[in-house]
Amino acid sequence: MPDPPLLEVRDLVKHFPVRQGLFGGGPARAVRAVDGVSFDIEHGETVGLVGESGCGKTTTGRMIMKLITPTSGDIRFEGSSIGNLSFEEERAYRRQVQMVFQDPFSSLNPRMTVGSIIGYPMRIQNAYPGTARDARIRELLELVGLSRYQATWYPHEFSGGERQRVGIAAALALNPKFIFCDEPVSSLDVSAQAQILNLLKDVRREFSLTILIVTHNLSVVEYLSDRVVVMYLGKIVEVARTADLYRETLHPYSKALVSAIPTPDPDVEREREQIILRGEIPSPLDPPTGCRFHTRCQSYIGDVCRDVEPALRQVRPGHFTACHLYADPGVAVAAPGAARPAGQLV
Amino acid sequence: MSVVNARLKERATQTTAAVAAEASMFRRPSEWRIFWEAFSQDRLALAAAALIGFVCLAAALAPVLSPYDPTVGDNSLRLAPLGTAGHVLGLDGQGRDILSRLLWGGRVSLAIALLPVAVASLISVFLGLVAGFFGGKVDMLIMRTLDVFFAFPAVLLAVAIAGVLGPGMLNVMLSITIVLIPYISRVAYMATVTVKNELFVDQARVSGARPRQILFHHILPNTLSPVIVYGSTLVGIMIVLGAGLSFLGLGITPPKPDWGIMCADGRNFLLVAPHVSAVPGVMLILVAMSFNIVGDGLRDALDPKLRR
Amino acid sequence: MGEALLEVDDLHTHFHLKNKVVRAVNGVSFSVRRGEIVGIAGESGAGKSVACLSILRLVPYPGRIERGRILLTGQDLLRKSERQMRELRGQTVSMVFEDPLNSLDPAFRVGDLISEALILHKALSKREARRKASDLLRLVGIPDPEGRLDNYAHELSGGMQQRVMIAIALSCDPALLIADNPTTALDVTIQIQILDLVKQLRDRLGMGVLWITHDLGVVAKLCDRVVIMYAGEVMEQGDVYGVLKRPRHPYTRRLIDALPKLGRPEQRLMPIEGRPPDPANLPAGCPFAPRCYKARPECEAHDVPLMGAGDGRAVRCLFPED
Numbered sequence: 001m002p003d004p005p006l007l008e009v010r011d012l013v014k015h016f017p018v019r020q021g022l023f024g025g026g027p028a029r030a031v032r033a034v035d036g037v038s039f040d041i042e043h044g045e046t047v048g049l050v051g052e053s054g055c056g057k058t059t060t061g062r063m064i065m066k067l068i069t070p071t072s073g074d075i076r077f078e079g080s081s082i083g084n085l086s087f088e089e090e091r092a093y094r095r096q097v098q099m100v101f102q103d104p105f106s107s108l109n110p111r112m113t114v115g116s117i118i119g120y121p122m123r124i125q126n127a128y129p130g131t132a133r134d135a136r137i138r139e140l141l142e143l144v145g146l147s148r149y150q151a152t153w154y155p156h157e158f159s160g161g162e163r164q165r166v167g168i169a170a171a172l173a174l175n176p177k178f179i180f181c182d183e184p185v186s187s188l189d190v191s192a193q194a195q196i197l198n199l200l201k202d203v204r205r206e207f208s209l210t211i212l213i214v215t216h217n218l219s220v221v222e223y224l225s226d227r228v229v230v231m232y233l234g235k236i237v238e239v240a241r242t243a244d245l246y247r248e249t250l251h252p253y254s255k256a257l258v259s260a261i262p263t264p265d266p267d268v269e270r271e272r273e274q275i276i277l278r279g280e281i282p283s284p285l286d287p288p289t290g291c292r293f294h295t296r297c298q299s300y301i302g303d304v305c306r307d308v309e310p311a312l313r314q315v316r317p318g319h320f321t322a323c324h325l326y327a328d329p330g331v332a333v334a335a336p337g338a339a340r341p342a343g344q345l346v
Numbered sequence: 347m348s349v350v351n352a353r354l355k356e357r358a359t360q361t362t363a364a365v366a367a368e369a370s371m372f373r374r375p376s377e378w379r380i381f382w383e384a385f386s387q388d389r390l391a392l393a394a395a396a397l398i399g400f401v402c403l404a405a406a407l408a409p410v411l412s413p414y415d416p417t418v419g420d421n422s423l424r425l426a427p428l429g430t431a432g433h434v435l436g437l438d439g440q441g442r443d444i445l446s447r448l449l450w451g452g453r454v455s456l457a458i459a460l461l462p463v464a465v466a467s468l469i470s471v472f473l474g475l476v477a478g479f480f481g482g483k484v485d486m487l488i489m490r491t492l493d494v495f496f497a498f499p500a501v502l503l504a505v506a507i508a509g510v511l512g513p514g515m516l517n518v519m520l521s522i523t524i525v526l527i528p529y530i531s532r533v534a535y536m537a538t539v540t541v542k543n544e545l546f547v548d549q550a551r552v553s554g555a556r557p558r559q560i561l562f563h564h565i566l567p568n569t570l571s572p573v574i575v576y577g578s579t580l581v582g583i584m585i586v587l588g589a590g591l592s593f594l595g596l597g598i599t600p601p602k603p604d605w606g607i608m609c610a611d612g613r614n615f616l617l618v619a620p621h622v623s624a625v626p627g628v629m630l631i632l633v634a635m636s637f638n639i640v641g642d643g644l645r646d647a648l649d650p651k652l653r654r
Numbered sequence: 655m656g657e658a659l660l661e662v663d664d665l666h667t668h669f670h671l672k673n674k675v676v677r678a679v680n681g682v683s684f685s686v687r688r689g690e691i692v693g694i695a696g697e698s699g700a701g702k703s704v705a706c707l708s709i710l711r712l713v714p715y716p717g718r719i720e721r722g723r724i725l726l727t728g729q730d731l732l733r734k735s736e737r738q739m740r741e742l743r744g745q746t747v748s749m750v751f752e753d754p755l756n757s758l759d760p761a762f763r764v765g766d767l768i769s770e771a772l773i774l775h776k777a778l779s780k781r782e783a784r785r786k787a788s789d790l791l792r793l794v795g796i797p798d799p800e801g802r803l804d805n806y807a808h809e810l811s812g813g814m815q816q817r818v819m820i821a822i823a824l825s826c827d828p829a830l831l832i833a834d835n836p837t838t839a840l841d842v843t844i845q846i847q848i849l850d851l852v853k854q855l856r857d858r859l860g861m862g863v864l865w866i867t868h869d870l871g872v873v874a875k876l877c878d879r880v881v882i883m884y885a886g887e888v889m890e891q892g893d894v895y896g897v898l899k900r901p902r903h904p905y906t907r908r909l910i911d912a913l914p915k916l917g918r919p920e921q922r923l924m925p926i927e928g929r930p931p932d933p934a935n936l937p938a939g940c941p942f943a944p945r946c947y948k949a950r951p952e953c954e955a956h957d958v959p960l961m962g963a964g965d966g967r968a969v970r971c972l973f974p975e976d
Contacts (some may be wrong), residue, residue, distance in 0.1 A: 054840035064553055094554040107545035111567050121553035159929060189697045194912040194925035219914040232952060260846040262871020263916040266895045269874045276850050277843050280811045
């Protein structure tokens with residue numbers, strides 16, 4: 001019996017209710033941010049969660065971090081569910097699972113020194129008491145490429161890229177097993193972006209981290225991830241190993257997404273298929289029926305796309321997609337894990 | 347074993363002297379010193395703060411400094427102008443020394459402004475924090491109740507409450523405190539809601555911080571400075587409001603002086619002896635403006651981004 | 655390509671603050687021809703936006719255009735009066751900004767926003783302007799244009815708002831369209847729609863386009879020529895294919911090396927060391943020299959001139975790459 005994956009997400013759903021009218025009259029509507037998402041993350045792998053506005057990737061990550069409670073569904077860490085934990089159990093969970101945030105300007109308390117910020121998780125968890133904590137703070141600063149003497153500086157004295165390093169140092173303070181990176185480089189300029197991506201790669205190797213990275217930038221995902229999960233309007237549309245996704249993109253939406261990523265190589269630009277989708281991204285308040293992508297899909301088959309929601313199926317080894325184009329009589333797999341043989345249910 | 351933990355083991359064998367020596371590199375001036383350096387850069391604010399300090403000190407030492415009894419008048423010298431021998435600021439309509447009344451009155455006028463602001467701030471920070479942090483029904487209950495008070499113009503409300511409670515120093519302070527709570531609460535509430543949505547609060551939650559810890563470590567410090575800045579401006583306004591209430595006869599009872607009553611006393615003599623009202627009036631303006639200026643200076647000095 | 659529409663020659667724009675002078679643009683020269691899309695690329699703080707605001711003479715106080723010539727269809731814009739500039743803005747040259755929600759007046763409906771320029775510049779009646787506004791919305795690819803005229807800006811999605819901005823910019827058939835990072839806030843699949851739209855409009859209307867971006871990928875997708883800016887100066891310019899495939903300036907090369915390339919994830923990213931210079935404190939000589947791996951003493955000694963390198967390319971470097 002193999003080890004369970006580090007993280008298992010099963011049928012995760014999050015609906016945000018929207019209040020209608022002054023006193024709540026009118027039909028109950030909800031933003032269906034995440035609508036039935038399942039996937040696994042194995043020890044040591046880096047999974048990229050990609051998609052555009054309203055796809056639910058950030059909400060999914062925040063549910064894993066227990067910043068939001070799911071409407072339904074389950075998340076299991078090392079085999080045990082993280083819903084309904086006792087106070088001590090939740091503390092233990094948080095020691096293992098940390099986060100790097102998107103906005104380096106908002107993720108550091110401007111009134112705390114950088115050293116206090118990095119030491120804060122340790123303080124809350126009573127980890128590394130006494131002088132060991134100071135020593136660890138300085139070690140962490142140097143680990144991320146800053147100077148130990150900058151521990152007394154305030155966040156506004158650093159550049160955006162440097163602040164993001166502080167955020168990474170704080171995330172590593174408790175020696176976690178898993179780190180969730182929410183758009184870690186979107187607010188940074190090109191050079192800082194490169195530095196942070198390299199740092200993440202180095203730190204991952206050094207600490208054998210498991211990483212979930214959420215981003216809209218497919219080049220970033222390609223650089224860091226082993227596997228990619230593509231989401232659209234609250235649903236997973238494709239899961240594959242990174243190389244497989246780019247080599248043979250299956251789902252029409254993923255194809256459009258890949259073709260839309262600007263890359264500074266004019267040859268690549270000329271050679272690749274330019275898919276320009278029609279229309280806007282529908283609102284998660286009112287997603288389309290059937291396959292949610294059918295309103296913009298250029299490979300629309302017929303009524304089945306409008307009426308029936310496609311299930312996530314394994315089309316190639318380790319490569320899953322939810323699309324009627326690939327409606328082979330293959331077995332619908334419950335959750336696309338990394339190394340599960342084709343057709344094996346969890 | 348991770349690299350960091352391995353290095354930590356090395357570190358443990360270093361001598362304590364070496365560790366202490368390195369620790370001294372990290373010494374950073376205390377918060378007060380940093381604040382003072384920032385605040386003193388603003389010359390105007392510094393001057394205003396000095397003036398306030400001087401006035402408060404003089405008022406506090408009124409029993410010592412006051413040359414005459416402020417309630418006893420010498421009718422032969424009534425309405426004596428500025429610079430009269432022995433009475434630098436002249437005398438009022440009942441022959442009482444204006445300087446003495448100014449000093450003794452200052453205690454009242456300043457107390458009427460400072461104490462209610464302080465007490466209201468304490469209550470408001472609590473209300474704003476609770477409403478902003480917990481949101482939902484608690485938020486609605488607290489903020490909508492305060493909104494009712496907002497429906498009344500502040501001055502009118504103060505007059506109404508003071509009218510109901512009757513004159514007397516305690517009643518004046520009570521009415522001003524009640525009037526202030528909605529305003530300061532709103533400032534505290536807005537600050538709380540803003541901070542609550544910042545990512546570093548999420549970071550604290552992800553580290554395992556309990557709501558209480560988040561409130562004290564993150565939200566309160568970031569909420570205090572807007573409240574302090576707003577409060578100092580309010581003191582200036584309340585000095586004038588308190589004086590206004592006294593002017594209308596809703597304040598303290600005579601013969602105890604305060605600057606408002608002094609202005610009221612002089613209103614019958616504006617043409618012949620304007621200094622009777624003008625002196626306390628100028629005092630009110632100067633002190634109120636000074637608090638405003640100090641408020642601005644505080645705002646700049648308390649913002650960590652503007653330091654260094 | 656048509657004749658030269660815009661010629662910027664040796665533009666210097668500085669901001670005079672209380673105790674320092676921020677030299678945002680220092681001797682920038684480039685041109686845009688009719689029917690050509692020119693990209694201005696560089697990192698934040700390079701002076702791209704200030705340069706384009708200078709063209710429209712919309713640089714906010716305390717900014718001042720110190721020196722230079724800006725020729726639009728042959729007329730020197732720096733010699734025009736404010737009234738003459740108002741005539742030109744919106745009619746001959748118009749601009750699209752980065753954040754449409756901030757640039758579209760929330761108090762007005764979309765139809766009114768578009769009609770405003772038409773009524774002002776072309777003296778159309780309200781009814782004619784409304785009809786033209788509907789045509790414009792159709793031109794920029796907004797479905798059900800008649801219906802959209804009565805929406806407010808905030809009722810539309812980001813992509814639609816940006817299309818509305820483009821419609822407003824195009825309403826008086828300008829010869830030159832300047833766009834400042836209009837797609838950075840948009841999702842990629844929407845961004846590509848906008849880029850495609852701009853290309854189509856260029857083909858149909860023959861306008862010249864000046865596109866500011868920090869994304870070299872967008873430059874590769876959209877532009878014919880590109881101007882690379884750093885610290886207020888032009889480091890390199892030329893046709894997009896040449897500049898991106900065979901960059902001659904070390905900065906351009908380093909910029910490209912720092913980007914993750916689609917299809918080549920194993921290639922380690924090479925960030926550029928150091929930070930961009932403080933525009934209030936620019937060093938002498940080449941502004942990139944402190945961070946350049948090829949820098950020699952000559953580079954920091956005196957200003958480096960922009961030198962032509964054949965077939966429309968120019969490089970400001972003493973030791974360009976080959």
